[in-house]
Amino acid sequence: MRPLPQLILFLLLQGGNSGDGADPEEVVAVLQESISLSLEIPLDEEVENIIWSSQRRLATVIPRKEGQPATITVIDPQYEGRVSFLEPSYSLYISNLSWKDSGSYQAQVNLRTSQLSTTQLYNLRVYKRLLKPHITVNFEISGEGSCNMSLTCFVEEAGMDVTYSWLSWEDSARTDHEGPILSTSWRPGDNAVSYTCRVSNPISNISSRPIPAGPFCADPGYPEKSSTFFCLLAKGLLLLLLLVILMVGLWVIRVQKKCKIPRMQKLKRNRMKLRKRGKTGLSPA
Ligand SMILES: *[C@@H]1O[C@H](CO)[C@@H](O)[C@H](O)[C@H]1NC(C)=O
Numbered sequence: 001m002r003p004l005p006q007l008i009l010f011l012l013l014q015g016g017n018s019g020d021g022a023d024p025e026e027v028v029a030v031l032q033e034s035i036s037l038s039l040e041i042p043l044d045e046e047v048e049n050i051i052w053s054s055q056r057r058l059a060t061v062i063p064r065k066e067g068q069p070a071t072i073t074v075i076d077p078q079y080e081g082r083v084s085f086l087e088p089s090y091s092l093y094i095s096n097l098s099w100k101d102s103g104s105y106q107a108q109v110n111l112r113t114s115q116l117s118t119t120q121l122y123n124l125r126v127y128k129r130l131l132k133p134h135i136t137v138n139f140e141i142s143g144e145g146s147c148n149m150s151l152t153c154f155v156e157e158a159g160m161d162v163t164y165s166w167l168s169w170e171d172s173a174r175t176d177h178e179g180p181i182l183s184t185s186w187r188p189g190d191n192a193v194s195y196t197c198r199v200s201n202p203i204s205n206i207s208s209r210p211i212p213a214g215p216f217c218a219d220p221g222y223p224e225k226s227s228t229f230f231c232l233l234a235k236g237l238l239l240l241l242l243l244v245i246l247m248v249g250l251w252v253i254r255v256q257k258k259c260k261i262p263r264m265q266k267l268k269r270n271r272m273k274l275r276k277r278g279k280t281g282l283s284p285a
């Protein structure tokens with residue numbers, strides 16, 4: 001049994017360390033990569049053990065003593081095979097991070113000589129590297145040719161803490177706009193503007209390709225015009241084809257009429273020839 005005053009001091013110190021003052025250290029990490037939660041231990045005092053915990057007790061480390069290696073016991077099966085403890089201070093190293101590893105961590109260092117303990121707190125957040133954003137453009141053209149555009153930026157499997165911003169470039173001058181949707185307008189005669197969406201989270205940032213305002217707005221009715229043009233072209237070609245068929249038909253009829261009489265005569269002649277040949281062919285038999 002500990003003497004009572006010492007126990008009170010111990011509890012006070014422990015409460016003081018993990019409670020009011022110390023903010024947890026914020027740590028960000030990348031999904032499926034690794035991270036170390038660095039621990040500082042007093043080197044002038046003998047450490048009895050270090051207890052790492054998250055939602056529950058994660059592992060216990062009894063540091064190496066003269067001749068004896070450190071004793072490490074991983075208790076939480078969620079971390080089995082993925083954690084190691086980096087000497088000399090037995091910092092927690094977690095590899096192949098998963099979403100479930102996010103959360104608060106605590107290292108309790110129990111000292112042997114003074115029977116005191118210190119606690120270090122961490123808050124680990126796991127993020128995924130962002131994929132390239134997708135852009136959708138909606139636009140509306142008014143009578144005077146001015147063009148209202150709405151550009152929407154979107155990232156698949158984005159996760160938490162993603163910020164979207166739109167950068168517009170006009171003669172190499174940049175304007176920023178926060179948020180995933182940019183509403184803007186453009187008039188014929190305006191300078192060429194292009195828009196780029198940038199997404200970022202605490203571990204990555206990535207930009208879309210630049211979207212020029214031109215193709216949507218500079219040529220009002222760009223998709224419609226081309227489609228009506230092709231429609232007209234197709235109709236015209238069809239009409240032409242019908243006309244050609246009609247003309248060919250008429251010509252064929254006319255030619256047939258003209259050829260009827262000579263052809264019939266020819267046929268008669270041919271038949272006569274055949275008969276003659278038939279006779280001559282039969283005679284030797
Ligand atoms: C990492 O963990 C995932 C499951 O969370 C597993 O499928 C994968 O095989 C692990 N990768 C390595 C290299 O251990």
Ligand SMILES: *[C@@H]1O[C@H](CO)[C@@H](O)[C@H](O)[C@H]1NC(C)=O
Pocket residue numbers: 140141142143148185
């Ligand atoms: C374009 O937006 C302006 C306001 O920004 C609005 O007054 C105008 O009616 C819109 N034009 C069209 C064609 O939607």
Ligand SMILES: *[C@@H]1O[C@H](CO)[C@@H](O)[C@H](O)[C@H]1NC(C)=O
Pocket residue numbers: 200204205
């Ligand atoms: C974006 O990420 C790159 C590394 O991929 C980094 O060098 C750069 O500082 C980041 N920029 C911002 C604004 O976060």
